Every structure is written in C-alpha cells, then in structure tokens.
Amino acid sequence: xxxxxxxxxxxxxxxxxxxxxxxxxxxxxxxxxxxxxxxxxxxxxxxxxxxxxxxxxxxxxxxxxxxxxxxxxxxxxxxxxxxxxxxxxxxxxxxxxxxxxxxxxxxxxxxxxxxxxxxxxxxxxxxxxxxxxxxxxxxxxxxxxxxxxxxxxxxxxxxxxxxxxxxxxxxxxxxxxxxxxxxxxxxxxxxxxxxxxxxxxxxxxxxxxxxxxxxxxxxxxxxxxxxxxxxxxxxxxxxxxxxxxxxxxxxxxxxxxxxxxxxxxxxxxxxxxxxxxxxxx
Numbered sequence: 001x002x003x004x005x006x007x008x009x010x011x012x013x014x015x016x017x018x019x020x021x022x023x024x025x026x027x028x029x030x031x032x033x034x035x036x037x038x039x040x041x042x043x044x045x046x047x048x049x050x051x052x053x054x055x056x057x058x059x060x061x062x063x064x065x066x067x068x069x070x071x072x073x074x075x076x077x078x079x080x081x082x083x084x085x086x087x088x089x090x091x092x093x094x095x096x097x098x099x100x101x102x103x104x105x106x107x108x109x110x111x112x113x114x115x116x117x118x119x120x121x122x123x124x125x126x127x128x129x130x131x132x133x134x135x136x137x138x139x140x141x142x143x144x145x146x147x148x149x150x151x152x153x154x155x156x157x158x159x160x161x162x163x164x165x166x167x168x169x170x171x172x173x174x175x176x177x178x179x180x181x182x183x184x185x186x187x188x189x190x191x192x193x194x195x196x197x198x199x200x201x202x203x204x205x206x207x208x209x210x211x212x213x214x215x216x217x218x219x220x221x222x223x224x225x226x227x228x229x230x231x232x233x234x235x236x237x238x239x240x241x242x243x244x245x246x247x248x249x250x251x252x253x254x255x256x257x258x259x260x261x262x263x264x265x266x267x268x269x270x271x272x273x274x275x276x277x278x279x280x281x
Contacts, residue, residue, distance in 0.1 A: 112253035
C-alpha cells in the first residue's frame with residue numbers, strides 16, 4: 001500500500017462495499033487506519049499481544065496520541081487493567097497521564113509501605129483536578145463540593161478501585177463529633193481511605209489530625225477483615241522535604257499529595273521523560 005494513493009484506497013473501499021454489502025467498517029478512512037495499525041504493531045510482538053485485548057476505538061486513540069512504543073505500552077496496559085471506555089482513555093491521554101506517572105515522586109510513611117508494598121501502584125504524588133472549574137478564590141468547601149459534583153472523573157483520576165462512602169463523614173470520639181472531608185474504600189487494598197482537603201501548602205500539624213482520624217476509623221468503623229485505614233492529605237502545594245521529615249516518624253499509614261488544576265510544565269516533563277528513557281534502556 002506504500003504506492004497507493006487516496007484514489008486507489010477509495011476504489012478498494014467501494015469494491016469491498018459492492019462485493020460484500022453486508023460487511024461494514026471498510027471505509028477509505030478505516031482502511032488507512034488499518035494500514036497504520038499494521039505498520040505500528042506488526043514488528044513489536046509485545047505490543048501486538050496487548051492490542052488484541054482492547055477494542056478498535058481505544059487502539060486508534062492510543063496510536064494517534066502517543067509518541068513511542070513505551071508510551072503505547074503504558075496506555076495499552078492501563079486500558080486493559082482499568083477496562084477504560086473510549087472517553088475515559090481519551091481523558092487520560094489528553095491530561096498526559098503517562099507523563100504525570102513518570103514525574104511521580106511520592107513519599108509514603110513507613111507503615112503504609114509495610115502494609116502495602118505496592119502502594120506506589122495505587123497512589124501518586126500529584127493528581128489532576130482540571131475538571132472542577134473552581135472559582136479564582138475558593139475554600140475547602142468549594143473544593144469538596146466540586147469533587148462530589150464530578151465524582152466519576154475524580155475516581156477516574158484516583159483509580160477505579162476507589163469506592164465512595166461519604167463526604168464530611170462523621171466520627172464520634174468521646175462527646176465530640178469530627179468530620180472527615182472524603183471517605184473511600186479501596187477494593188484492591190481492602191481498606192478505608194480518608195482524604196483531607198487543603199487549599200494551601202501542607203503543614204506538619206495536618207498529619208496529627210489525619211492520624212487521629214485513622215485511629216477513629218480503625219476502632220469504630222473498620223470491619224474485622226479489612227486492613228488498617230489509609231490517609232491521604234491532598235494539598236494545593238507541598239514542600240517535599242517537609243513531607244519527608246514529617247512522614248519519617250509517622251506511625252500511621254499516610255501520605256501527602258498535591259492536586260493540580262493545570263498540566264505540569266512541559267520543561268519538567270521533558271526532563272523526567274529523558275530520565276525515564278535512559279533507565280529503560
């Protein structure tokens with residue numbers, strides 16, 4: 001087909017339509033896509049084995065929006081694992097999910113690493129919340145409300161194993177009531193996940209409050225077969241060195257992440273990508 005032009009492909013499409021009137025999917029555009037698909041995967045056995053596990057539309061969006069085989073393999077495996085629809089996969093591609101995973105520099109407390117050795121597969125250093133449409137000046141209640149109103153996209157960003165339990169979830173300790181911003185359950189990790197929202201930079205005292213919530217959840221809410229609860233402090237900004245210090249002495253399975261409403265700076269992504277490719281070679 002290298003020597004074929006648009007006219008030949010159109011004639012081929014018309015010939016198939018006449019010869020096989022009950023067969024669809026052989027428009028001129030689709031024939032060119034089939035050619036592109038073959039040229040992309042025919043010489044890579046690893047990728048060729050993966051493409052058979054997802055539908056045609058997902059394959060096409062991966063081909064059209066990725067730049068190399070490493071990136072293609074990442075999205076193929078992601079689509080298979082998460083069973084993404086076309087729109088869900090397209091969003092991850094449009095928000096540069098691959099680049100953000102590469103740039104991941106997550107800090108976890110020692111108990112969280114010990115309880116869940118593969119926690120870095122489920123949690124990230126940064127989350128993209130570009131879908132919230134927050135006002136220029138917003139408070140935590142606006143952030144929480146925006147998440148609840150866009151819960152499907154929020155769970156898509158965090159991972160499909162997250163199951164929403166409630167907002168401002170009440171726990172009672174002694175004669176006092178306390179409210180956790182967001183409470184989820186993680187199917188794979190088999191534990192409750194408490195999320196505290198902060199619209200400013202992370203402060204060390206936030207961890208003490210989270211540890212208190214996790215203790216209350218484990219004593220009064222967690223079921224016997226479930227693992228200890230995990231806490232995520234989700235902030236607008238964080239100093240990684242401060243986070244490292246505060247988590248080094250923590251006795252609770254907790255972590256600190258930041259949220260973004262805009263994509264990561266391209267120069268930072270390019271630097272991280274170069275580092276990733278050097279390691280992969």
